Amino acid sequence: MPEGHTLHRLARLHKRRYAGGPVGLSSPQGRFAAEAEKLDGQVLVSAEAYGKHLFHHYGPLGTVHVHLGLYGTFGEAPLPETAPVGQVRMRLVGRTHWTDLRGPTRCELLDPAQVDAIKARLGPDPLRRDAKPDQAWERISRSRTTIAALLMDQSVLAGVGNVYRAEVLFRHGVSPMLPGRSLDRALWDAMWADLVTLMRAGVRVGRIDTVAPEHLPAAMGRAPREDRHGGEVYVYRRAGMPCLICGTPVAHKELAARNLYWCPACQPE
The missing domain is CATH 1.10.8.50 (Helicase, Ruva Protein; domain 3)
Structure with missing residues (x-):
């Protein structure tokens, strides 16, 4: 299972490549299709990690919460897109790059209270400046x-x-x-x-x-x-x-x- 540094690297990468502008969102696998349709074309406000959890924030539309678990992976590539290969839970497309998420334990759209509830269950993260x-x-x-x-x-x-x-x-x-x-x-x-x-x-x-x-x-x-x-x-x-x-x-x-x-x-x- 990826350790916390991996999720913080992903958060930094996704913030740099996708945040601040509209993104394309889809679920080729279909298991995240309704949520992806709601967010497709919207602005990704920011990305952050807390422990082994990754959060993509879309403002009032909610937050995509990802926990990679044992088998989850993100694959990053520069544009142009290529056809999905395998079971892609979520595809995110930005200005210069796109990324496919495969095999996560969790990939879900949450409201602020649900995000806060996840964070409240976690101990301090050594990589966060707000850690206690x-x-x-x-x-x-x-x-x-x-x-x-x-x-x-x-x-x-x-x-x-x-x-x-x-x-x-x-x-x-x-x-x-x-x-x-x-x-x-x-x-x-x-x-x-x-x-x-x-x-x-x-x-x-x-x-x-x-x-x-x-x-x-x-x-x-x-x-x-x-x-x-x-x-x-x-x-x-x-x-x-x-x-x-x-x-x-x-x-x-x-x-x-x-x-x-x-x-x-x-x-x-």
């Missing part, structure tokens, strides 16, 4: 749930996924099994600041890189990581491989139906 990290701390500091599970709970923290979860815990030497209420406040503040820095970098470059310069392949004389997710990481999807810091094999287990990675030596319980 104290809200996340209030939940974490009272919880017996593991910090690994809490970081993936979108009602606690919005936009953090499996990669950022594993990497920020490693970077701060925190055991994923530590109960939230046992986390030190100063350590949480440092983790939040680190997430802001890492995720902003992800928005800029379009991939997740979490290793320090001294641990990059060139500095360590090792081969670059080869993974479809890209990016240089410490533990994510490196189960059984030596930790880049201490050489201990990276551990792996399933937690709450998601894969968890950590170094038992660098992140002791």
